[in-house]
Amino acid sequence: MITVLRLGHRKKRDARLSTHCGLAARALGAGAIVYSGERDDRLLDSIRKVSKNWGGKFRASYEKDWRKTIRGYRGVKVHLTMYGLPIETRIAKIRRRRDVLVIIGGEKVPGPVYGMADYNLAVTNQPHSEVAALAIFLHEYFRGRELTKKFDGRLKIVLQEFGKKISI
Amino acid sequence: MITVLRLGHRKKRDARLSTHCGLAARALGAGAIVYSGERDDRLLDSIRKVSKNWGGKFRASYEKDWRKTIRGYRGVKVHLTMYGLPIETRIAKIRRRRDVLVIIGGEKVPGPVYGMADYNLAVTNQPHSEVAALAIFLHEYFRGRELTKKFDGRLKIVLQEFGKKISI
Numbered sequence: 001m002i003t004v005l006r007l008g009h010r011k012k013r014d015a016r017l018s019t020h021c022g023l024a025a026r027a028l029g030a031g032a033i034v035y036s037g038e039r040d041d042r043l044l045d046s047i048r049k050v051s052k053n054w055g056g057k058f059r060a061s062y063e064k065d066w067r068k069t070i071r072g073y074r075g076v077k078v079h080l081t082m083y084g085l086p087i088e089t090r091i092a093k094i095r096r097r098r099d100v101l102v103i104i105g106g107e108k109v110p111g112p113v114y115g116m117a118d119y120n121l122a123v124t125n126q127p128h129s130e131v132a133a134l135a136i137f138l139h140e141y142f143r144g145r146e147l148t149k150k151f152d153g154r155l156k157i158v159l160q161e162f163g164k165k166i167s168i
Numbered sequence: 169m170i171t172v173l174r175l176g177h178r179k180k181r182d183a184r185l186s187t188h189c190g191l192a193a194r195a196l197g198a199g200a201i202v203y204s205g206e207r208d209d210r211l212l213d214s215i216r217k218v219s220k221n222w223g224g225k226f227r228a229s230y231e232k233d234w235r236k237t238i239r240g241y242r243g244v245k246v247h248l249t250m251y252g253l254p255i256e257t258r259i260a261k262i263r264r265r266r267d268v269l270v271i272i273g274g275e276k277v278p279g280p281v282y283g284m285a286d287y288n289l290a291v292t293n294q295p296h297s298e299v300a301a302l303a304i305f306l307h308e309y310f311r312g313r314e315l316t317k318k319f320d321g322r323l324k325i326v327l328q329e330f331g332k333k334i335s336i
Binding site (some may be wrong): 013014016017020021023024025026027050053054081082083084085087088114115117120122123124125126127128129131132133134135136139140144146147148149151156157159160161163164165 | 182194
């Protein structure tokens, strides 16, 4: 199972980006997200509500002490950062591991994270977005199979070439 | 060349997400982004500043009339939406086209967009993030080659397994 650890959430500034991290993690095959930084129950509720309506077993939780989450994790710990080594040089090795903690930062990642991770991986060495980096990591890890994952939720999209349709 | 059209930008609410759209577009191989919605010069400046410092020829601009941008585009027009057809069923065909306009929404996408696009494509039919969807589209379009694109900017990351280093 893949667990995402989102560091340094700020209630006001990061509400929407952190929501996108959670929803992208869920949609692209991760099993859980742990938020650190400021506790934000509305954020947790919004992710849980999507899971309830759209299906799957994704879990969202809060942990104040991110060091504990990293230290206590028994799988491989991957920190996504523009300062890391190219993902394409390490992903084959990481793919062999069943349990992966994917650490993604907010604006400023505390220095110790780099040393606590087993891998510091870059999705390009250009500045961009933790949401985009997470998406590509998951897509590479699952080799695209995540795109056809079944969620069996109460809400479902009815496939159409043009237009919008949801079955309830 | 790939051009991204970001619809419905709202200065206050979307500042950071729209920035992530622009930076992810640039880092993952697109050539330009056009923002519609509210005009936001700070947003344009921040994307241009990254391009100036980190290299490449990425262009950011504003266009009030998104219909004009879509109608006037001479390549293939791809709208990313959770209501669309699975990306994995259409990407091979789209990959053959050199010029692609990738349309990504904000909170509410105007109905006509669905009909004006040549393709409405879903990166999973689950709710998640336009940044994640854009990232996976670009990664699939370029088959991962975007990850090794050279930018030759003034700023560059010096590869290291642990820690942070930028050369100036």
